[in-house]
Amino acid sequence: MTDDRSSPADPDESPDSEQSASREASSEETEASDATDRLSIADFHDASQEVGRPVLTAAAVSRALDLTHEAASEALENLADGGDLQRLSVGTDPVVWYPSELEDLTDRERVVVFPKRREIVVDRPAQFTRAQLSQFAHLADANGDDGYRYVVRPEDVWGTPHDSFDALRRTMRQAIGERSDALEDWVQSQWDRAHQFRLTTHEEGYTVLKARSAEIMGNVARQKLDEEHVHAPISDTEDWVREGAEAAIKRILYEAGYPVQDHRDLESGEALPIDLEVRLRDYQRTWVDRFAEAGEGVFVGPPGSGKTVAAMGAMAHVEGETLVLVPSRDLARQWAETIADFTSLEPHQIGQYHGGRKEVRPVTIATYQIAGMDRHRSLFDDREWGLVIFDECQHVPSDVYRRSTHLQSRHRLGLSASPIREDDRQQEIFTLVGPPIGTDWEALFEAGFVxxxxxxxxxxxxxxxxxxxxxxxxxxxxxxxxxxxxxxxxxxxxxxxxxxxxxxxxxxxxxxxxxxxxxxxxxxxxxxxxxxxxxxxxxxxxxxxxxxxxxxxxxxxxxxxxxxxxxxxxxxxxxxxxxxxxxxxxxxxxxxxxxxxxxxxxxxxxxxxxxxxxxxxxxxxxxxxxxxxxxxxxxxxxxx
The missing domain is CATH 3.40.50.300 (P-loop containing nucleotide triphosphate hydrolases)
Known part of the structure; x- marks a missing residue:
C-alpha cells in the first residue's frame, strides 16, 4: 500500500510545485531579459579588460559579468544585430565575439578606454587626438606599430593647464570621442584634490596656508605638518607658515595626495626686457604658453627637442632677473654662450658663478653645488629672482641638489629629457619645481623635429x-x-x-x-x-x-x-x-x-x-x- 500510494504524484502538492517551477522559470527569463536590455558595448569592453583579450566567447562574458550563459548569448546577439559586435565561428567553441571596430583598425583611429586601469589605448591616433591626450594623460607605451597606451596619473590631472574641470572634461571628450563616466569621476576627484590647499601672502608679508574647508585642514594638513612648518593656526582654515618651510609643505602635502596651489605674491626683482631672436617651433610655443598659465613647470622632451631654447622663451615671457642652475661649469659656459646668441641680452648682463668664475648679474648661471653651499647661498637669496631654471632637474630630489630648491622666485622652470630616478623619487621633481609640460617623443619623430x-x-x-x-x-x-x-x-x-x-x-x-x-x-x-x-x-x-x-x-x-x-x-x-x-x-x-x-x-x-x-x-x-x-x-x- 505504501508503494502504491507513493508512486503517483500527490494531487495536493503537484499544483504548488508546478507553480513554483513556473515562477523560477519566469524569474530566470526576467533576469535574462534584464541582462539583455542592460548589456552595452562598454560592458563588453569591461569583460575584455578582465579576461585580458579583445575576442571573447559567450562563456567568458557570462563569467566576467556574472550572467547565465543563455543571457550572455542573447545579449551578445543583440549587440551584434546593432552593429557593435561581430561574430566568428571557430570550430571547437562555435562562436567568438569581438568589437566591430577591430575590423578596420588599419583604416582609422580607434580609442578604447579602460576606466578601471585609467588607461586609454589608441590605434592610429590623429595628431589632434594626441595633442588633447597630452593635456591630461601620460604616454606610457608606443609599440612602433601606430599603437599608443596612455595612463592618466594623478600628477597629470594636477598639472593640467585648464582653469576649470568643465574645460578639462571637454578636452577629455574631444580626445576620447565619447563620454566615460567612471574615468571622468576619477579625474574630477583628482582635480578637487589639487584645489584643496593654496599658499598665499598675508597683507603683512608672511605666508599663509589656506584650506578649502576646516575638515580638510584638520584631517590632512594639521595631521601631516608640525611646528617645523607652521607657527600657529590663524583660523579653522588657515595656518601661519614658517619662513623657508614652503617647499617642505608642498612636498609633504603632495605626497599625501594634495598638491598645493602656490599663489604667493613673490617679488619678480628688477625688470629685464628680453627679446628671443629665434622663432619657437609650435610645440615649444605650446610649452611656453602652458608655463605662462601655471607660472611653473618642467619641460619634458627628448634630447634635441630644444628645451633650452624653449626655456629662453620662458625668460622672454617673465622678463625678470633669472638664475639658471646646472650640473657643471661646462654647461654654465654653454648656457651663457647660448643666451648671448639667441636673445637680445648683452654679454655684460650674463654672469657665471662656479669654481672658475664668481659673477652675479641679471642673468646668472650657477652650478647646483655652489648654490647649495651656505657661504654662497646668501648671494642668491638676497637677490629677487623673477625666474629660477633647473637644468637636468631630475637631480633635484637628491640631497646635494635639493637645497637649491629653497631659493624663492616668482616663477620656476625645470628641464629634463627623462625625469625618472632609480630611487623612485621622481614625483618630488614635480613638487619641488612644477608640473610636467611636454610633447610625446613619437610626435616629434613624425614631425621631423627630432x-x-x-x-x-x-x-x-x-x-x-x-x-x-x-x-x-x-x-x-x-x-x-x-x-x-x-x-x-x-x-x-x-x-x-x-x-x-x-x-x-x-x-x-x-x-x-x-x-x-x-x-x-x-x-x-x-x-x-x-x-x-x-x-x-x-x-x-x-x-x-x-x-x-x-x-x-x-x-x-x-x-x-x-x-x-x-x-x-x-x-x-x-x-x-x-x-x-x-x-x-x-x-x-x-x-x-x-x-x-x-x-x-x-x-x-x-x-x-x-x-x-x-x-x-x-x-x-x-x-x-x-x-x-x-x-x-x-x-x-x-x-x-
Missing amino acids: AEPELEIRYVPWGDEEQANAYASAEGREKYRIAARNRGKVDEVRYLLSAHPDSKALVFVDYLEQGRDIAAALDVPFLSGETPHHERRRLLDEFRRTERDLLVVSRVGDEGIDLPTADLAIVASGLGGSRRQGTQRAGRTMRPAGGALVYVLATRGTREEDFARRQLQHLGRKGITVREETVDRDGDREDR
Whole structure:
C-alpha cells in the first residue's frame, strides 16, 4: 500500500510545485531579459579588460559579468544585430565575439578606454587626438606599430593647464570621442584634490596656508605638518607658515595626495626686457604658453627637442632677473654662450658663478653645488629672482641638489629629457619645481623635429678565456665590472667604426681604464673628468667643426657637458647605470638630421644582457625600435 500510494504524484502538492517551477522559470527569463536590455558595448569592453583579450566567447562574458550563459548569448546577439559586435565561428567553441571596430583598425583611429586601469589605448591616433591626450594623460607605451597606451596619473590631472574641470572634461571628450563616466569621476576627484590647499601672502608679508574647508585642514594638513612648518593656526582654515618651510609643505602635502596651489605674491626683482631672436617651433610655443598659465613647470622632451631654447622663451615671457642652475661649469659656459646668441641680452648682463668664475648679474648661471653651499647661498637669496631654471632637474630630489630648491622666485622652470630616478623619487621633481609640460617623443619623430635613432643591442663574446674564467669565479658587483670591461668589445668597436667609415662617432665607457685602452687602440683622445677644462673644450669644438670625427667619452658626457651631435654612438660599458643614462647617451644622436645609430655592447651570457634590455626598455615604450643581435667569434652576426 505504501508503494502504491507513493508512486503517483500527490494531487495536493503537484499544483504548488508546478507553480513554483513556473515562477523560477519566469524569474530566470526576467533576469535574462534584464541582462539583455542592460548589456552595452562598454560592458563588453569591461569583460575584455578582465579576461585580458579583445575576442571573447559567450562563456567568458557570462563569467566576467556574472550572467547565465543563455543571457550572455542573447545579449551578445543583440549587440551584434546593432552593429557593435561581430561574430566568428571557430570550430571547437562555435562562436567568438569581438568589437566591430577591430575590423578596420588599419583604416582609422580607434580609442578604447579602460576606466578601471585609467588607461586609454589608441590605434592610429590623429595628431589632434594626441595633442588633447597630452593635456591630461601620460604616454606610457608606443609599440612602433601606430599603437599608443596612455595612463592618466594623478600628477597629470594636477598639472593640467585648464582653469576649470568643465574645460578639462571637454578636452577629455574631444580626445576620447565619447563620454566615460567612471574615468571622468576619477579625474574630477583628482582635480578637487589639487584645489584643496593654496599658499598665499598675508597683507603683512608672511605666508599663509589656506584650506578649502576646516575638515580638510584638520584631517590632512594639521595631521601631516608640525611646528617645523607652521607657527600657529590663524583660523579653522588657515595656518601661519614658517619662513623657508614652503617647499617642505608642498612636498609633504603632495605626497599625501594634495598638491598645493602656490599663489604667493613673490617679488619678480628688477625688470629685464628680453627679446628671443629665434622663432619657437609650435610645440615649444605650446610649452611656453602652458608655463605662462601655471607660472611653473618642467619641460619634458627628448634630447634635441630644444628645451633650452624653449626655456629662453620662458625668460622672454617673465622678463625678470633669472638664475639658471646646472650640473657643471661646462654647461654654465654653454648656457651663457647660448643666451648671448639667441636673445637680445648683452654679454655684460650674463654672469657665471662656479669654481672658475664668481659673477652675479641679471642673468646668472650657477652650478647646483655652489648654490647649495651656505657661504654662497646668501648671494642668491638676497637677490629677487623673477625666474629660477633647473637644468637636468631630475637631480633635484637628491640631497646635494635639493637645497637649491629653497631659493624663492616668482616663477620656476625645470628641464629634463627623462625625469625618472632609480630611487623612485621622481614625483618630488614635480613638487619641488612644477608640473610636467611636454610633447610625446613619437610626435616629434613624425614631425621631423627630432631624428629617431636606430638602437641595437649587440651581444659580444669574451675576448679571452682569462676574463671569462674571472667572471665565473667573481661575485656581486665584481661580475658586472669584469663583463663591462670585456676586451672583446675593443674588436667590436673597431668593426662598427669600419662599417660606418663616414660617421661622426662617440664611444661611451664607464671605466677610466677601459676608456684609456679603447682610446689607445683607436689612437684617439679620451675625454673624462680628468681632462682639463681647456683641453675638453678644445676637443669638443674640434668635433663640432668636424675637424675630429671620433671621441671616447666617460660618464662626464652623460649630463655634465653639452656634447655635440653624433651620427653614431657606441655604448661599450655603462649598462649598470640608470635608465636616464641610457636616454642621455641615445640622445646624443637625436637631432633633426636622420640616419643616427646607437649600438649598445653587452657581454654575451652575463648580467649585462639583462641590464641592456632593462635600460633601453623605456626608450622602446616611447616608440624607438630596439633590435638585438648576437656576435659570434668568427665575426658572423645573428639577428634575434
